[in-house]
């Protein structure tokens with residue numbers, strides 16, 4: 001049994017409609033609504049419509065968007081993962097403005113769009129019952145309808161009476177359409193069938209296209225550039241090989257320079273470690289543990305070895321060693337020298353270079369100049 005949705009009364013003139021509204025409204029039978037071919041000035045007041053809350057909603061959500069963006073960026077840049085960029089403080093709010101602007105617009109537009117469609121206009125709502133009415137043709141042309149709509153129930157007889165009393169010429173009772181089921185088995189089957197046909201068609205077209213048309217490799221100039229493969233003969237170099245030996249002294253990326261040549265070659269190596277307190281602490285530790293027994297705590301060659309050792313450890317603070325390059329000292333640690341055994345197996349690269357720094361410090365301590373006191 002379909003319910004009554006509304007009773008429509010048609011008027012010939014907007015003024016007649018405007019006059020009828022307060023009379024019908026006074027009877028308080030249901031929700032009052034008008035349907036007109038064009039907007040009529042003063043209609044919203046006559047119907048007693050509230051101002052739309054949309055503006056306020058947008059304002060609140062926009063401000064919320066700005067605060068969200070600010071808070072999020074502040075948390076990232078100043079709290080969770082502070083990074084100093086270009087010497088600026090991590091919480092430099094000026095940099096947050098573009099994103100705050102974007103998020104403000106995002107929140108505001110989504111609120112306006114979705115709020116209007118879903119909350120205020122109650123969409124999705126396909127097919128308003130009035131669109132099915134006989135009066136619809138007249139309403140979209142030259143007549144003005146006043147409707148008393150069910151809220152939620154409607155006494156159709158009383159509504160007709162009220163509209164006729166208010167001067168409506170034609171009356172029409174609109175039934176509420178029973179809601180149609182959406183997911184019918186027929187609908188599901190048709191949809192699945194359509195998807196299957198589309199897949200087969202796309203596959204067939206793709207297969208045909210690849211079979212019938214030659215495939216052009218993209219950017220072949222990068223594939224076909226002249227280069228020599230490994231083990232390939234090469235007419236350019238005298239030895240006919242395509243692969244070259246690395247230049248002597250080459251160091252792999254990320255590795256410290258190594259003393260591969262003679263002690264003189266090592267002159268060009270420079271100490272990669274910074275002269276920091278930590279470096280000197282490490283150097284002191286290495287020297288005390290590995291060098292002091294022979295070279296003495298001061299590096300002056302008077303260690304705790306007895307004559308049974310049979311050799312004389314060098315006085316590292318002597319002028320000769322002060323004139324050494326860092327690399328030459330490093331070389332001696334790696335390769336050893338005469339009676340001094342190589343220390344390479346015991347010390348990693350960092351420890352060796354730290355020891356070099358420490359030897360430098362010992363040399364300077366034993367040969368301090370006046371300026372060093374300042």
Ligand code: HEC
Nearest residue numbers: 290291294311312313314329332333337338339340343355
């Ligand atoms: C087992 C004893 C011993 C130890 C340990 C030792 N050295 Fe020596 N070192 C010597 C002797 C002996 C010489 C002198 C070699 C020679 O006859 O020229 C020497 C020479 C040197 C020289 C001069 C090399 C040159 O070009 O003449 C340096 C620099 C040096 N040692 C640094 C160190 C450092 C740094 C350590 C610790 C990492 C160390 N040594 C550990 C015994 C030792």
